[in-house]
Amino acid sequence: MQERSIKLGIIVAEFNYDITYLMLQKAISHAKFLGAEIKVVVKVPGTYDIPLIARKLLEKNYIDAIVALGAVIKGETKHDELVANQTARKLVDLSVEYGKPITLGIIGPGATHEQAVERIEEYANRAVEAAVKLVNRIRRINELEELQEMVTID
Structure with a gap:
């Protein structure tokens, strides 16, 4: 069986954006390094807006997984916790609903600007890597389903 490329949104x-722009550049570079194909990049106003666009992309056949990138910086209130927690919860729900990975390359909550800058490459690369690994593992599970008549797994 010929391996299909992994198509990411x-x-x-x-x-x-001083942080997320660099995250985007690192994510694109790492995806190319891993042999994944970036099909679309969508910019949204803020992290809280990611789930709406994620739902739209999950409906597309040309997307295998989504990489969500954002930076939720600590302010004087707990707004950062609200944004990060609600966004993460909705992204998990969408991923399970559509059966496609959405990986969390979102720095925060509670991060200072300096801490976010230190995490740019790590969060971007890990999010891309997780997307690629999850798509590959889902494909393997689907292949096992096709072979189920011939294979019994105890």
Whole structure:
């Protein structure tokens, strides 16, 4: 069986774009390194807006997984916790609903600007890597289903 390329969609928040722009560049570079194909990059105003676009991309046959990139920086209130927690919860729900990975390359909550800068490459690369690994593992599970008549797994 010939291996199909992994097709990714990237959603990146424009809020804290000094950070997320660099995350986007690292994610694109790492995807190319891993042999994944970036089919679309969508910019949204903020991290909280990622789930809406994620739902739209999950409906597309040309997307195997989504990489969500954002930076939720700690302010004087707990707004960062609300944004990060609600976004993460909805992304997990969408991933399970559609059966396609959405990986969390979102820095925060509770991160300072300096901490976010230190995590740019790590979060971007890990999110892309997780997307590629999950698509490959889902494909293997699907292949096992096709072979189930011939194979019994105890």
